[in-house]
Amino acid sequence: MSDRLIEERGFGYAFDPKACEECGGKCCTGESGKIWVSVQKIPEIAAFLGMKSEEFINEYLEKSGYRFTLKEKMVVKGEYDCIFFDRLLGRCTIYPVRPMQCRTFPFWDYFKDHEEELRNECPGIL
Numbered sequence: 833m834s835d836r837l838i839e840e841r842g843f844g845y846a847f848d849p850k851a852c853e854e855c856g857g858k859c860c861t862g863e864s865g866k867i868w869v870s871v872q873k874i875p876e877i878a879a880f881l882g883m884k885s886e887e888f889i890n891e892y893l894e895k896s897g898y899r900f901t902l903k904e905k906m907v908v909k910g911e912y913d914c915i916f917f918d919r920l921l922g923r924c925t926i927y928p929v930r931p932m933q934c935r936t937f938p939f940w941d942y943f944k945d946h947e948e949e950l951r952n953e954c955p956g957i958l
């Protein structure tokens with residue numbers, strides 16, 4: 833992982849990827865949420881896992897409306913981990929092929945107006 837600060841045009845903060853090593857994956861755990869997976873991304877993640885797309889969909893995805901989201905594992909009541917988060921290792925097990933939503937975190941348009949919420953969640957925000 834890069835040890836350089838990441839900045840994106842239009843965002844009032846920078847991100848330090850080194851923070852992820854100590855953090856324990858707060859963005860992959862916590863309250864239940866949607867982790868969208870595009871239809872185009874399905875074959876890539878499935879291949880990474882050595883699975884057929886159909887198997888991958890059945891095992892790891894849920895339908896939400898007309899879209900797919902990653903399943904979650906309940907840790908305790910009200911607390912969930914993404915199905916691909918490994919608590920022992922403290923990291924994502926599909927990191928090289930993770931969905932776009934994970935890849936673009938923490939630079940989501942939503943956080944332009946909710947920076948405080950992001951700062952409370954992610955220790956890498958500067």
Ligand code: SF4
Binds near residue numbers: 852856857937955956
């Ligand atoms: S919450 Fe921030 S620091 Fe923690 S793993 Fe996610 S991106 Fe990295």
Ligand code: SF4
Binds near residue numbers: 867902916923926
């Ligand atoms: S796919 Fe990986 S990066 Fe995305 S939420 Fe799940 S564990 Fe985290």
